[in-house]
Amino acid sequence: MALIRVEGVSVAYGKPPHPVLADITLEIQEGSFVCVLGQTGCGKSTLLRLVLGAEQPNTGRILIDGREHRRPDRVCGYVPQKYSLFPDRTALDNITFGPEACEFGLFGRLRPRFYARRRAWRQEAFEYLVKTGLAPGDGHKYPDQLSGGMQQRVAIAQALINKPRILLMDEAFSALDPGTRADMQHLIRTLWQATGTTILFVTHNTQEALSLGTRIVVLAREGSGGSRIMADLDVPRPCEESEIPRLVRRLEGVSRQREDRRELEYKAPLLDG
Amino acid sequence: MAFGLIHAKPGRGSGALLSWMLFAVGIGLYIYTAAERHRANPDDRIVPTVAQMARGMYDAVLQPPEGVEAQGGNRFFSGMLWKDTEATSRRFLLSMALLIPAVILGLHMGLFPYVGVFFLRFVLFFDKIVALSLLPILFIVFGIDELSKIMLIVIGVTPTVILDTFNLTRSVPEEQVVKAFTLGASDFAVAYRVVLRQIMPRVLNSIRLNLKAVMLFLFAGEMIASTDGLAYRIALLRRHMGMDVIIPYVLWVALLLFAVDFGMRRLNRALHPWFREA
Numbered sequence: 001m002a003l004i005r006v007e008g009v010s011v012a013y014g015k016p017p018h019p020v021l022a023d024i025t026l027e028i029q030e031g032s033f034v035c036v037l038g039q040t041g042c043g044k045s046t047l048l049r050l051v052l053g054a055e056q057p058n059t060g061r062i063l064i065d066g067r068e069h070r071r072p073d074r075v076c077g078y079v080p081q082k083y084s085l086f087p088d089r090t091a092l093d094n095i096t097f098g099p100e101a102c103e104f105g106l107f108g109r110l111r112p113r114f115y116a117r118r119r120a121w122r123q124e125a126f127e128y129l130v131k132t133g134l135a136p137g138d139g140h141k142y143p144d145q146l147s148g149g150m151q152q153r154v155a156i157a158q159a160l161i162n163k164p165r166i167l168l169m170d171e172a173f174s175a176l177d178p179g180t181r182a183d184m185q186h187l188i189r190t191l192w193q194a195t196g197t198t199i200l201f202v203t204h205n206t207q208e209a210l211s212l213g214t215r216i217v218v219l220a221r222e223g224s225g226g227s228r229i230m231a232d233l234d235v236p237r238p239c240e241e242s243e244i245p246r247l248v249r250r251l252e253g254v255s256r257q258r259e260d261r262r263e264l265e266y267k268a269p270l271l272d273g
Numbered sequence: 274m275a276f277g278l279i280h281a282k283p284g285r286g287s288g289a290l291l292s293w294m295l296f297a298v299g300i301g302l303y304i305y306t307a308a309e310r311h312r313a314n315p316d317d318r319i320v321p322t323v324a325q326m327a328r329g330m331y332d333a334v335l336q337p338p339e340g341v342e343a344q345g346g347n348r349f350f351s352g353m354l355w356k357d358t359e360a361t362s363r364r365f366l367l368s369m370a371l372l373i374p375a376v377i378l379g380l381h382m383g384l385f386p387y388v389g390v391f392f393l394r395f396v397l398f399f400d401k402i403v404a405l406s407l408l409p410i411l412f413i414v415f416g417i418d419e420l421s422k423i424m425l426i427v428i429g430v431t432p433t434v435i436l437d438t439f440n441l442t443r444s445v446p447e448e449q450v451v452k453a454f455t456l457g458a459s460d461f462a463v464a465y466r467v468v469l470r471q472i473m474p475r476v477l478n479s480i481r482l483n484l485k486a487v488m489l490f491l492f493a494g495e496m497i498a499s500t501d502g503l504a505y506r507i508a509l510l511r512r513h514m515g516m517d518v519i520i521p522y523v524l525w526v527a528l529l530l531f532a533v534d535f536g537m538r539r540l541n542r543a544l545h546p547w548f549r550e551a
Contacts, residue, residue, distance in 0.1 A: 054451045072454035083446040086453075088470045088547050102457035106465060142547040162456055 001066060002027035003198055004051060004166065009060035010226060011046055017058075019226030020046050024060070026217065026229065030165070033192050033199045035213035037206060042219045043227040044202040048170050051200060052076050064166070074102065077159030077197075081171040084155035085143040091154045092139035095125035098162040121161075128157035133187060149180035153187065160191065169201045173208070185211055206248055210235060321517040329517030330354075338501070353506065354525070360501040361491065362529075364419065368426040368487055369480075375431040376476055379438025384450075384464050389439070396435050404429030405493055412498060422494030429490040430483050437479040441472040474548040477541045481534055488530060 006026040012019045020043040028034050038044045049055040050062055053071045062069045064076075072078070085094045099121045100108060108114045129139050132153040143151055152172055159167055169188070173181045189212060192199055203209050209216045218231035233250065283291060303320070310317045321329070338353045349355055382389040382396075404425055411428075415421035445468050453467045495504035503526055510519050541548070 052451065052455070054447075072451050074455065074457045076455055078448075078452050078455040080448040080452070083448040084452065086449065086467060086471070088545065097453075097458075098456035101453070101459075101462050101466070105459060106462045144547070144549065158456070164455070 003030040003065060004028040004200070005063040005066075006047070006051070007060050007063065009047075009050060009057040009062065011043070011050070011055070011057050012226065019224075021050075021057075021219075022222075022226030022228055024219075024227075024229060026232075028198060028200065028215075030198050031196050033189075033201065033212060033214045035209035035216045036200065036202045036219060037209045037216055038204065038219035038227065040204055042221055044204070044219055045170050047219065048168050048200060048202050051166070052078055052168050074098075074162055075165055077162060077164035077167045079152065079155045079159055079167070079169045079172045081174050084172075085151055085158070087143050090140050090142055091129065091134070091146065091150075092122060092125050094143070094154055095128055095139075095158045095161055096121040098158065099124075102162065124161060125157070128161050129154070131191070132157045133183070147180075149176050149184060152176065152184060156188065156191065160195065160197070163195075164197065166198045166200065169199065171202055171204070174203070174205075181208070188212065210248065318514045318516055321520065325517040326521050329515070330521040333518050333521070338506075354522075357501060357503045357506045358525075358529070360499075360505075361495065361503045364422055364426075364491055364495075364502070365487065367419075367423055368430070368491065371423065371427050372431065372434050372480060375434040376438050379435040380442050380464060380469055380472075382435070383439045383442025384468060385460075392435075393439070396432050396439075399428075400432035400436060402428070404490060408493065408497065417498035421498065422491065425494045426487055426490045430486050433483060433486070434476075434480060438472065438476055441475050441479070442468055445471055474541050474545040477537060478550075481537050484530055484534060484537075488526070 004027070006024055009021060009024045010019065011021040024047065036044045036047060046055065050057055051064075051069070053062070053069050053073065053076070056070065069075070085091075086097065089097065096118065100114075100118070103117065104111065104114055126136055126139060129136060134150060134153050134157075138146065138150060138154075143154070146154065155172070173184045176184060185208065188199070188201075191197075201209075201212055203212075213235055214237055215232070215234050217229055219227045220230040221227045222230075231250065304323060307320045307322045310320050311322060333354045334352045335348045336353055337351045338356055378392065382392050407428060408425060411421040411424050415424055449467060449471070450463055453463045458467065491502075492504035492507075495502040496508040499505040503522060507519050507522050510516075510522075
């Protein structure tokens with residue numbers, strides 16, 4: 001059984017309704033690394049937020065492990081592009097937030113056992129810091145004292161320490177410079193191979209999708225309706241160098257066809273007139 | 274040369290000189306005016322000289338208020354100034370404590386939609402009521418003792434604090450709230466351990482900005498119906514044209530407010546080392 005099932009999901013915003021996603025159906029197997037690729041505004045992040053449970057579809061439903069998923073919870077870790085860390089906590093406290101919240105709740109600090117457990121979490125958090133390529137000294141810095149890449153490393157550690165079954169990443173590396181982005185891509189692939197967590201990674205960058213995913217789902221808008229899945233292909237791993245241009249052509253071809261069609265639809269009334 | 278003027282950086286010396294200049298000019302002008310008026314009329318009571326004010330304040334600090342017997346021990350603590358400061362501070366601190374529920378309400382309104390819908394319209398309307406216009410009603414309903422003065426401050430300041438906290442809560446990025454849920458936090462853990470912690474320095478800044486409003490309503494209440502307090506004393510001395518004490522009292526109130534504001538700023542920095550003020 002698929003871990004994530006998206007069943008006939010449609011989403012529209014505003015009045016009159018402006019369709020964003022139209023009849024999306026998708027199955028994601030446990031342990032896969034799926035990249036959702038598409039141009040800005042095509043509804044990639046909406047699809048991710050639906051799986052996260054932060055948004056509800058107008059029609060259709062999202063199932064995780066066979067059960068309907070309607071609110072964000074520990075099953076899904078989340079790494080957004082921005083605001084991924086709590087600014088009032090050091091990197092270490094950001095990472096230990098999850099275990100603290102799960103085990104002790106709101107008034108946990110009043111219980112004596114909390115402080116003994118906190119020592120253990122901090123030790124584990126240090127291990128995650130090192131795993132994500134940061135120095136132990138960075139643990140005591142606040143997010144605004146860290147670079148964008150370091151912040152995303154902490155955000156990944158923060159999400160992974162809770163051992164979620166699914167990790168949802170929304171353009172998580174888009175704001176980084178090319179060098180840092182390549183490092184982060186290598187890091188997330190290594191962590192995925194080590195943990196086997198199912199990853200749903202949203203990006204608009206074809207190369208990034210190809211270098212990361214075991215499967216790529218392309219979303220594109222069709223006419224004035226919402227976006228649909230225009231391509232869904234498995235990427236062979238390891239991916240041969242010679243395969244890449246063919247895959248890029250295929251993925252970019254889908255997007256270009258959509259663009260050409262939209263342009264024609266836009267120009268048609270003008271030409272007729 | 275707008276570029277040059279905008280990017281100019283005053284040096285340490287010139288910065289200090291410029292920032293104190295208006296104080297020096299004000300004090301100089303006052304001393305000059307007082308001297309001129311006293312040369313024309315030695316009995317002038319409108320602009321007292323510095324010596325007269327010093328004498329007036331000396332009495333205010335060491336003499337007990339009228340109708341109160343001088344107690345043994347330290348004369349300062351049984352003096353008029355101390356007694357008045359004590360009475361006003363007590364009311365002021367009580368009013369500040371009543372702002373805590375306002376912050377909690379604003380937080381819940383911003384975070385829990387049903388609480389927001391239930392209270393928002395009412396608070397927005399309440400915020401538009403001119404608190405001072407309610408003063409007679411408050412005196413009729415609550416009498417002329419402490420409660421009416423505290424209620425005046427509550428009515429005057431809490432809607433602003435509630436709405437400020439509400440807006441600050443709404444400004445916390447949704448990603449942070451969603452993220453906290455994915456890390457296993459409950460609704461109340463998100464409210465108090467994520468959102469409140471993040472907005473707290475801004476809430477304290479908002480309360481700092483409202484300090485003057487708190488004092489304004491407190492003074493209005495004290496001037497109209499009170500038997501002690503700094504504002505009561507100023508109103509009382511006005512009847513006797515006691516400018517030699519009124520002016521130092523006004524400066525004392527300003528100094529107290531400055532000290533509270535300074536203390537809150539330092540506290541804010543100490544409690545929230547991560548917070549960078551814009």
